[in-house]
Amino acid sequence: MPADGVFPGGARTYRMPVPRLTLTAGVGHGPLDGAWWPRCDLLELELPALVGSLDPDLGTVTRVTVDTVAWPDVPRTVSTPGRPIEVALSDVDTEAHAIALEYGTVGHRNLLVIPPGQSLAAATWLLTRAADPGNTLSATHMLALAEAGFA
Template identity: 60%
Template structure:
């Protein structure tokens, strides 16, 4: 698989998300090793991920990554949808928006950029809902005073 399409907040997050990941397909066992392999080693080793059961209904219980196995857990029903949580042992955890694989390129680029903005106050569900209402082709963030499309 090619390198993952990933955008992380620089120097930590102040909002509900730490960035976004745009997988190419719905096969977690294919996508996850590339995702964790692309993270800076300073983030620690990803030992467990928690996924949205609606987005990953057939997720395996474990995924083999280079040099280790990652436990895969299904999130509780009351947790955020379209989010993957990466647990990195003592280094902390990352909450990433999962951009749907079939999202159009322009919308995905805006979602990746906005989710990685350390001052983004929007949750994954809010970001995706605003992307869906972006019918006119202009950025959905302009009316909120947030990042704009270029």
């Protein structure tokens, strides 16, 4: 959808729709604080909408860490309204299929990243289960269950 208009030379800007996101209410007891279901695998398009939808009372997201397998060609910095966000890559298995949002010295949130092509039924289950404060499953385990049809 067109955003604020046309720039010199005919270039246009676009805004991604509201992100598909669930967050744990209060403090969770598991490895995840919710889930995010991006519409595509281009972090530079998806991240500004994700960050813009988060509660500003939590602070400012200053850095994200993403899985190198899920985001192989991600830029090291993504521009969001008002500030750039540093992007770190991780190949640690426990961080596969997740995004860590760091709020400077305030803290962080770990979200399951649901693959963009996931079925609606599986994504709905993953969004709900990842935001459950009692969830103890890792992102990798949850995706494996969804893929096996246990969702």
